[in-house]
Amino acid sequence: MRVIVVGAGLAGLTAATDLAAGGAQVSVVEARDRVGGRTHGIEVAPGSWVDAGAAYLGERHTELNALLAELGLKTTPTTMTGESRFALGHGDQTRPGRFPPLSAVALGDMFELLDELTRTIRLDAPWLTPNASYLDSVTALEWAQRKLTHPDSQLFFPLFLGEMMAADPADVSVLHMAFYLSSGGGTRYLNAFEGGAQQDRVYGGAHQICEELAARLGDRIRLGEAVRAIRQNSAEVVVCTDSGELRGDVAVVAVPPLLAQAIDFTPALPVRRATQFTRGCAVKVHLVYPGPLWRAQGLSGWSVSAQGPLLSTVDDSPADGSVGVLTGFVTGLQAHRFSALNTPTQRGEAVAHAAHLFPDLPPPIGFYVTDWVHEEYSHGCYAALFGPGDWIRHGPHLRTPHQRVHWAGTETSTEFFGLMEGAVRSGHRVAAEILTRHYSLGGTA
Template identity: 70%
Template sequence: MSVVVVGAGLAGLTAATELAARGIEVTVLEARDRVGGRTHGIEVAPGQWADAGAAYLGARHTELKSLIARLGLATVPTTMEGRSRFSVGGGPQTVDGRFPPLNAIALGGLFEQLDEVTKAVRQDAPWLTADAERLDRLTAAEWIERQVPHPDARLFFPLFLGEMMAADPADVSVLHMAFYLCSGGGIRYLNAFQGGAQEERVDGGAHRLSELLAAKLGDRVLLGHPVRAVEQTGDRLRVHSDRGVHEGEAVVVALPPLLADTIEYRPGLPVPRSSQATGRGCAVKVQLVYPEPLWREHGLSGWSVSSDGPLLSTVDDSPPGGVGILTGFVTGSEARSFAALDGPSARQAVLDQTRRLFPQLPDPIGYHVTDWISDEYSRGCYAALFGPGDWLTAGPHLTTPHGGVHWAGTETSTEFFGLMEGAIRSGRRAAEEITGS
């Protein structure tokens, strides 16, 4: 049997590895000139890497952890010791812990309401959630407007959603928000560093996972092969890329939904993978490099949250014993405005903000920006955002094969949707579907 896999992110490479292990002839067609998709490494100093894409993982990411071990990689803890800096609705302040200096009762109430809606969702089939139609029509912006009157909770909510989903409240349905939070392990796990989804990073960068998987697959992975069409006749499938035609008895399309829909299927799909309402998560990552993690000398953790941007939050992503890396997250509408600036203006805005937030620090010695918004082969970072109507229309078909076409990608996983863990689980599921084992 032979299978063509479209996309060499974690999902496609996992599917290909599982299929190859079962003796199946496999070819992976990747559009970019690199593997790894939404994981990507930047060498910020000789031998020291920053994650320009996905970075964090926690104990519940069991498939990812076992892949890291199988590939001989290690993890490093994400450092979160010291005081935080907050600039939310006023000038910057230094605060113990990670809780913002806003009305604690109002924020507690917001989290209770989020918890309630998250616990009510059917994670395995969100479209079967009680009241799914109403929750799928309502945006998170409308929800907060109706449910949460306190100005501090309203100020904090978009920052929370930006951090969790790289989304503006107007861009996601309540059903999707609730599903996403539930699928990722619940609000507390998703939001936490120690004991949560941000506890660790892959030593040397998350992109190493895909590089090592691809190295094992060798010349079965073809770079620079954007796929344009998949044609099925009888039990043969023909996959047309810009560089030629590849045949197989099954195809795994391991792409986010908006990109899966750019491929022409013959015969056509009964239900498209996305709709006009499907949004792109919007994230720009900024990495500021210092000779060492200098903020620690001032009792700071490097963690900050700001409502005035461009960096809505910063995290200490320094490799142990190496340079200091402060990673800044620009998300949602702030990311769209930031990405529209020319390079020097964007850099100036970041430096001005960093000087306000961390006046003790000198200017960084390195500055790296990764704009995922305009990336033609991602279209949605951290992940696609299901807008009003999407779960009820496309949800029930997300993993249903179309003849010999099978679907993978983190957006097809109801467990850890949008995360590396979801991508790996989806790749395994697609391989099992094809082989029946």
């Protein structure tokens, strides 16, 4: 069986690896000149890498942890020690722990409401959630305006949603918000570092996962070939790139829904891949200093700000201590504003913001902006945002094969949707789907 995999991110390469192990003849086509998709490494000092894209994992990310172990990659804890900085509009504050200087009862009311909502989600089929048609018709912004009465929860809600799912509340339905939180293991798990979804990073960078998978797949991977069209008939599927055509028995499309939608399918897809979907709005900023200088002042590097650009920062310094790295997250509406600026202005704003949060910081020795919103071959990060109507319209078809074309990608996983874990699970799922279908039809390798 010949299988063509479109997309050399975590989902595509996991699928390709499983399919090759199952005896299929696999080719992977990737538009970029690198593998990794929404994982990407930046070398901030010789031999020291930071994650420009997906970075974190927790213990419940069992398939990702298993894959890391198989590939001989290690994790490193994201332990934070020291005090946090907050700039939430009542003057700057330094406080122990990550809890913001806002009304605990007001935030608790908000988390109780979110918990109540996430509990109702049918994770295997979110569109069958009780009251789904209502939840899918209202945006998270409308929900918040109705339910959150305290100014502190009104202030914190968009920051929280930005951090959790890189969404502006106006862009997602309540159903998608509640699904996302539920899929990631619930609000507490998704939010937590220690004991949660941000417990660890991949030592040396998450980009190594795809690089290691690619090394094992060898010349089965073709880089720099964007797929423009996929044709199929009863005999075969033909994947067309700018430089030629690949013929196979089955294809796996392992790219985000907005990119899958842009492929010209013949016959046409019976149901579009995306309608209201918008791009996850995340820009990641890395400020590199001669060392983690904030630690000398008893600060952890963690901060939360109500005003951009750096809505939150975290100490992402490489474990070898070669340099200090402050990672800034620019999400939601701020991401759109920030990504429209030119590079010197971005740098000016980010450096000034960091210096304001962490007094006495010298100018950075390195500065990197990774704008996922405008990445041609990602169309947003962390994941596609489902707007009103999307789950009911598209949810039931997210994984349904279009004849010889099967679907993968973190957006096709209802478990750990939007995370690396979801991508890996989708890769395993699609490979099993294809191998089962093939051999149950009496096919041979």
